[in-house]
Amino acid sequence: MVTIKINNTEFNVAEGLTILKAALANNIYIPHLCAHPDLPPSQDIRPSDKIYQGGKEYQNIPDVHRDSASLRRLSEYQMDEIGCKLCLVKIGGMDKPQRACATIVKNGMSIETDAPELLSLRKDNLSKIIAEHPHSCLTCAQHEGCSLTQCSSNVPNNERCCPKFGKCELQKISEYIGIKAETPRYKPKEQPVIEDEPLIKRNYNLCIGCTRCVRACKDLRGIEALGFIISNGKVIVGSQKPALKDSGCKFCGACIEVCPTGALMDKDLKSTDREIDLIPCKYTCPAGINVPEYIRQVKMGNQDKALEVIKESVPLPSVLGNVCFHPCEEVCRRKEINEPIAICALKRYAADSRLQIVDGSNEKPQSKISNLKPHRVAVIGSGPSGLTAAYYLAKQGYPVTVFESQPKAGGMMRYGIPAYRLPESVLDADLKYITSSGVELKLNQALGKDFTIESLKENGFKAILVTTGAQLSKQIPLKGLENINSASAIPNSPSSIPHSASRIPNSELVLWAMDFLRGVRQGLKYEMPSKVLVIGGGNVAIDVALTAKRLGAKSVEMACLESSDEMPAHDWEIDQAREEGITINCSWGPEELIGDSNCVKGICFTKCTSVFSAEGGSASGGDSAKRFNPQFDKSVKHKIEADMVILAIGQKPDKGLLEKMGLDVANSGAIKVDENSLQTNQPGIFACGEAAHNPSSVIQSIAEGKKVAVSIDKHLGGEGKLVTSNLQLLTPPSLFGRDESFASWQRVKMPARTVAERVNDFGQIEKGFNKDEAIKEASRCLQCDMRFCITPVTFPPKKEAHLKFNEESLNAVPEKEGVYQLLDDAKNVLIIKGVVNLKEGLKEQLSNSKAKHFTFELEPYYTKRESELIQHYISQHGKMPEGSSSELDDLF
Numbered sequence: 001m002v003t004i005k006i007n008n009t010e011f012n013v014a015e016g017l018t019i020l021k022a023a024l025a026n027n028i029y030i031p032h033l034c035a036h037p038d039l040p041p042s043q044d045i046r047p048s049d050k051i052y053q054g055g056k057e058y059q060n061i062p063d064v065h066r067d068s069a070s071l072r073r074l075s076e077y078q079m080d081e082i083g084c085k086l087c088l089v090k091i092g093g094m095d096k097p098q099r100a101c102a103t104i105v106k107n108g109m110s111i112e113t114d115a116p117e118l119l120s121l122r123k124d125n126l127s128k129i130i131a132e133h134p135h136s137c138l139t140c141a142q143h144e145g146c147s148l149t150q151c152s153s154n155v156p157n158n159e160r161c162c163p164k165f166g167k168c169e170l171q172k173i174s175e176y177i178g179i180k181a182e183t184p185r186y187k188p189k190e191q192p193v194i195e196d197e198p199l200i201k202r203n204y205n206l207c208i209g210c211t212r213c214v215r216a217c218k219d220l221r222g223i224e225a226l227g228f229i230i231s232n233g234k235v236i237v238g239s240q241k242p243a244l245k246d247s248g249c250k251f252c253g254a255c256i257e258v259c260p261t262g263a264l265m266d267k268d269l270k271s272t273d274r275e276i277d278l279i280p281c282k283y284t285c286p287a288g289i290n291v292p293e294y295i296r297q298v299k300m301g302n303q304d305k306a307l308e309v310i311k312e313s314v315p316l317p318s319v320l321g322n323v324c325f326h327p328c329e330e331v332c333r334r335k336e337i338n339e340p341i342a343i344c345a346l347k348r349y350a351a352d353s354r355l356q357i358v359d360g361s362n363e364k365p366q367s368k369i370s371n372l373k374p375h376r377v378a379v380i381g382s383g384p385s386g387l388t389a390a391y392y393l394a395k396q397g398y399p400v401t402v403f404e405s406q407p408k409a410g411g412m413m414r415y416g417i418p419a420y421r422l423p424e425s426v427l428d429a430d431l432k433y434i435t436s437s438g439v440e441l442k443l444n445q446a447l448g449k450d451f452t453i454e455s456l457k458e459n460g461f462k463a464i465l466v467t468t469g470a471q472l473s474k475q476i477p478l479k480g481l482e483n484i485n486s487a488s489a490i491p492n493s494p495s496s497i498p499h500s501a502s503r504i505p506n507s508e509l510v511l512w513a514m515d516f517l518r519g520v521r522q523g524l525k526y527e528m529p530s531k532v533l534v535i536g537g538g539n540v541a542i543d544v545a546l547t548a549k550r551l552g553a554k555s556v557e558m559a560c561l562e563s564s565d566e567m568p569a570h571d572w573e574i575d576q577a578r579e580e581g582i583t584i585n586c587s588w589g590p591e592e593l594i595g596d597s598n599c600v601k602g603i604c605f606t607k608c609t610s611v612f613s614a615e616g617g618s619a620s621g622g623d624s625a626k627r628f629n630p631q632f633d634k635s636v637k638h639k640i641e642a643d644m645v646i647l648a649i650g651q652k653p654d655k656g657l658l659e660k661m662g663l664d665v666a667n668s669g670a671i672k673v674d675e676n677s678l679q680t681n682q683p684g685i686f687a688c689g690e691a692a693h694n695p696s697s698v699i700q701s702i703a704e705g706k707k708v709a710v711s712i713d714k715h716l717g718g719e720g721k722l723v724t725s726n727l728q729l730l731t732p733p734s735l736f737g738r739d740e741s742f743a744s745w746q747r748v749k750m751p752a753r754t755v756a757e758r759v760n761d762f763g764q765i766e767k768g769f770n771k772d773e774a775i776k777e778a779s780r781c782l783q784c785d786m787r788f789c790i791t792p793v794t795f796p797p798k799k800e801a802h803l804k805f806n807e808e809s810l811n812a813v814p815e816k817e818g819v820y821q822l823l824d825d826a827k828n829v830l831i832i833k834g835v836v837n838l839k840e841g842l843k844e845q846l847s848n849s850k851a852k853h854f855t856f857e858l859e860p861y862y863t864k865r866e867s868e869l870i871q872h873y874i875s876q877h878g879k880m881p882e883g884s885s886s887e888l889d890d891l892f
Helices: 019-025 076-081 116-131 169-177 212-220 254-258 274-278 280-284 291-299 303-311 317-323 327-331 343-355 384-395 424-435 453-458 485-489 513-521 539-550 571-579 655-660 698-715 771-778 784-789 838-846 862-877 886-891
Strands: 002-006 009-013 050-053 056-059 088-091 110-112 200-203 226-231 234-239 264-266 376-380 400-403 440-442 461-466 510-512 531-535 555-559 583-585 588-595 600-612 628-641 644-647 685-687 818-823 829-835 853-858
Touching: 002 019, 009 019, 050 226, 056 226, 088 116, 116 169, 212 226, 212 254, 254 264, 254 784, 264 274, 274 280, 274 784, 280 291, 280 327, 280 784, 291 303, 291 343, 291 771, 291 784, 303 317, 303 343, 317 343, 317 424, 317 698, 327 343, 343 424, 343 771, 376 384, 384 400, 384 424, 384 698, 453 461, 461 698, 510 513, 513 539, 513 644, 531 539, 531 600, 539 555, 539 571, 539 644, 571 583, 588 628, 600 644, 685 698, 818 838, 818 862, 829 838, 829 862, 838 853
Parallel strands: 002 110, 376 400, 376 461, 400 440, 461 685, 510 644, 531 555, 531 644, 555 583
Antiparallel strands: 002 009, 050 056, 050 234, 088 110, 200 264, 226 234, 588 600, 600 628, 818 829, 818 853
16 A cells, blocks of 8 residues: 545555546545556557548557557557646646546545636547547536437537447546637547448447547457557557458447447437447347357356356256247347357256256256245145245255145146157256155145145245146137047047057047147057148147157148238247248138048148238237237148148137136136236135246246246245355456457257158257367357456536525636526526626625525636526526526527
8 A cells, every 4th residue: 555645635555556547446536537446547548550431441650659569559659649747736846737547546646626727628628639530429408408309400420429428438528627728629520330240330430530439449358359550649449441341340249349439339229228229139038048158158067057057047958958938049149240149958967967967966066955935835736936936945955845736746847848859867856856855745636636726825835836838728619529439538638548548540641739748748659640741830730740750741731821921830940840841821811621431531721811910900909919810711722631630729728627626717718916026816826837927938928927936936935036056257358359350150950860860759959069079169159258257437427506695605716707597495597697797796695685505607708608597597497587687598
């Protein structure tokens, strides 16, 4: 530590700090634009040989080339050309003011920051910056409180306020220092405005040459995609090559984060919350998984740590790594450069670390709660929402029992998703983790058969969560179905296929999708005919088609109402189906089943011309979203031959069963819940997942499980806070390093079994990344979250605007031209007035005014400033201040 004095006050500060950092650490503000808390001083960098602003090249002039004899640093003259010189301070024993941002404190140093000559120098230096920058936004009479909705016609378009108005550091500092009245008007330079590159907009007309972006790119990130040159005493900043992609830019956004003006801006920000727009993967994830962090851990080779990061947000990481539909990838910012990061595949890689030992014994055991809470919680159903809620409630100390109707837990994850997508070993790894938290499983316990909601209450459960899912297939009236013998025997309930059955005969020629998939997962052997036709275009329909193929069907076709662009199935699943030879017939609606009591011959279709009504066409008249309302051209027919038909047109909850339990149920079969608490019509009874919101994905159901756990905890008297492991992570490295071809790195393709290898069994299609592949893919990440680790700049403090209106305060007022404002006790403006002598004008008001406070501005053009302030007042209040001059009153 060293002892210094700042403005005659003594401070002990850390040795090695600059004066600026020492002052700011002690709440003494010194204006600065080029300095930044995370960056070295601007004088410590060297210019490039040449830089580019778009296609325009700038070269360093010969007499300021870097000097290799001095470690390629600038000469003293050149260094003096760089920097804002707003942070000048007086140091005892030195003749000239020094830059606070580059001067290291020394023991005994005496520093003055607010001497009158310093204020004058700062105004002069600011004037030089402002003269080269559009500044109508700073000098406009209406700039205080401007709504940006309209602009005076005498302000040229290229000088009007940029989107950073009100948040601009240059604007704040200009207001703090003050702009010299004689500052020349800005002359437009017509510099490039580059908007055709990914993610970043560059407007070189707004650049002030502070070089913060250059230093952030070099010293903070180690990328060096940006540079600067000095030409005719001016700093010109640009990229190392005409395009950012070719300059080695990693599009991390650090340059934008440190830019004090609107010269560098993010493109297409839509939300008022920057984090939501700039880390979209995390905020699009329904469960809020910290995507950038686990990808970073994979990149660093920390597979186990990556898994721990994921488990902070979800208890089913292995399942999600295999079946999540990854909405995060749709919004990944890397997608703007070439292809999104394989976020889901990297999640699977992280979770696969627990499968390296079959019994999962390499996973860190959970600590169970020793002092359990007295309130017991029952969860009906062991799908993703039920298991998630059970896990988090158990972590909060509640005794939780999960009731499952099937012999094994997992719900539709086990019985509805084929093994080639989700192997049982993967699901079992997550189940083991969840049950290790203290969750009790009771299997072969069916709601309505083995227990009821009322019996659970009688057995002491204080909260009950219904997560029975959507286990029934939706059915449609189809002409000819009544002619097929098997139709009356088609099962449509989870328990209608006996667990002991081993074979379904080929007389079952019309099946419903969920019963078919559930039967396969339960081990039933289907005798598939030669030609199978699947009706539907969603993910379940794809699974049915691929399953039929694996069971021996020689020809499998799909038919759906939607066009190929409208199919609800995910693109990658459609691609997999086509790879395996599945024919997809789009824009056809089933009209009649062709067959008799002994066989199915096919289905006759009619052309579907549209599936949804136009926007705003909802039956309620108030919903602007599209609604399901298929239209057909009945003159266009098409017949598809088939020996078996499987209908996959959606799933629904068991409405009858839920109503018997006394729950309020919608026509769709979904349980009606309060959307905030997810509580049903019965107090203490909650519902979530597909039982309440159908359809739902695994990740959406997990998110609802977290939400309902909070509500149940609050219902039982808790604070509603989810318990996590409070994972401790080291501060991530800020240096990214330079990689010339970073922008062109292609997404690593997921290794997969060939079609020939996979079509004859239910082995997993995708093999997963190995370590090298995972690290390579994770290295493509832009690390968008890292910009939020950059230290925010310190904005100028707001000056004390209001002084006590008394004789003592007036003694400090100069006898100069300016404008004063008088205010009442509530700080309401009473008078705005310009005068030749401020002290005399205020003293005249002292004896006969209701004013309690006042403020003043020195201004030689006081009548102009008086007019500006009154205009601003009128724009805010719609009237004149009551005591302002009568001449101005007449004018306005």
